[in-house]
Amino acid sequence: MNHVTATDNTKLYVKDWGSGRPVILIHGWPLSADSWDDQAMAITDAGYRAIAYDRRGFGRSSQPWRGYDYDTLADDLAAVVEQTGARDAVLAGFSMGGGEVARYMSRHGGKSIVQAILVSSVLPFRLKTPDNPAGTEQAAFDKTALALNEDRPRFLAGFFRTFFGVDTARDPVSDELLTWARSVSMQASLKSTLECLKSFSGTDFRSDLAAFTVPTLIIHGTEDKTVPIDASSRAAAKGIKQSTLVEYDGAPHGLFATHKRRLTKDLIDFLGR
Numbered sequence: 238m239n240h241v242t243a244t245d246n247t248k249l250y251v252k253d254w255g256s257g258r259p260v261i262l263i264h265g266w267p268l269s270a271d272s273w274d275d276q277a278m279a280i281t282d283a284g285y286r287a288i289a290y291d292r293r294g295f296g297r298s299s300q301p302w303r304g305y306d307y308d309t310l311a312d313d314l315a316a317v318v319e320q321t322g323a324r325d326a327v328l329a330g331f332s333m334g335g336g337e338v339a340r341y342m343s344r345h346g347g348k349s350i351v352q353a354i355l356v357s358s359v360l361p362f363r364l365k366t367p368d369n370p371a372g373t374e375q376a377a378f379d380k381t382a383l384a385l386n387e388d389r390p391r392f393l394a395g396f397f398r399t400f401f402g403v404d405t406a407r408d409p410v411s412d413e414l415l416t417w418a419r420s421v422s423m424q425a426s427l428k429s430t431l432e433c434l435k436s437f438s439g440t441d442f443r444s445d446l447a448a449f450t451v452p453t454l455i456i457h458g459t460e461d462k463t464v465p466i467d468a469s470s471r472a473a474a475k476g477i478k479q480s481t482l483v484e485y486d487g488a489p490h491g492l493f494a495t496h497k498r499r500l501t502k503d504l505i506d507f508l509g510r
Contacts, residue, residue: 241290241320243313245304250297251290251317255281259323260508262289263314265332265357266437267393267422267430269296272331272493279501285508290317292334294429296421305432307440311340318349327508329354331493332464333437335473336360343448353453354504357490359464360473361443369441371468378438382431389427393419399462402489410494418491446476453480454507456500458488 241249252270260280262273270289277287291298293313294305304310314337318326326349330338335358342350365372384392397418403409422430455477457470466484474482483503485496492500 241313241317243293243304243309243316245301245309247293247301247304247313248299249290249293249313249317251288251321252277253321254278254287255285257285258508259286259288259321259326261314261317261321261323261326261328262287263328263330263334263337264289264292264295265334266433267295267425268418269421269424271296271421272418273329275497276493276501276504279505280508283505283508286323288317288321288323292337292429292433294433295425297424300426300429302428305429305436307336307340307436308344310337310436311344313337314341315345315348324349325351327352327354329356329504330358331356332490333359333433336437336440336442339442339445339448342450343445347448347450350451352451352507353449354507355453355455355470355473356500357457357461357464357492358455358470358473359437359442360469361446361476362441363438363464363468364441369468371472373438373468375438378434382434385427385430385434389430390419390423393422397491400489401491401495402458402460402462405460406489406495410491414494443476446473449477449479451479452507452510453477454503455480455482456485456492456503457482458485458490458492458496460487461490463490
């Protein structure tokens, strides 16, 4: 099976590797399931089943006009869980993907899930509001939307330099990796890119945190300029009862590449608990 069909007939591209206890990997914005490849291979080699899928509108999945709100995205995840036959599974969400994990846990009662992992996650609420003063101003997200509309490739070139901490890293990622990230992101439709920006910037997950009733590993870099840790994972860890927060000192947002060996080890160690 290389596709799952969502409730509105959207086709979701799925990579399903190995056997054993399933680990469902949910990618960040604006990438695809391929961003998880290093970890997925290691998870498979460690005796688990790695299931990674492209979010609707991204990668090789269908590009519908609607359905980029988190309720629909969580329903897409539910279709992946159900149609792959995943049981006693682990959900791992990177960045925007943390939102799917949270909304699945609340909207679908965490069905078939025994562990959760959040990496550089957007939880619990990105937007600055009177009761969320640590969030990011709406004007910053509006500026991003404008830049995407004006010249998406140019915006992405600068975005990924910050995403991977290129200008401050002791050992920066390669220019080739930056080119790859931009090309993968350009596979998405402009519509899905903009709509998902609205979703991850404006969705309040604070009430979803109580739905995490399974052991949860939270990993975040202390120098993440894309999703700053104080307003995200440090706050989320306080709201998720069975959580363990691991901070990567000096690390940027794109940990799957910049700290892939450490991240892979931490994920597999957690799976074995």
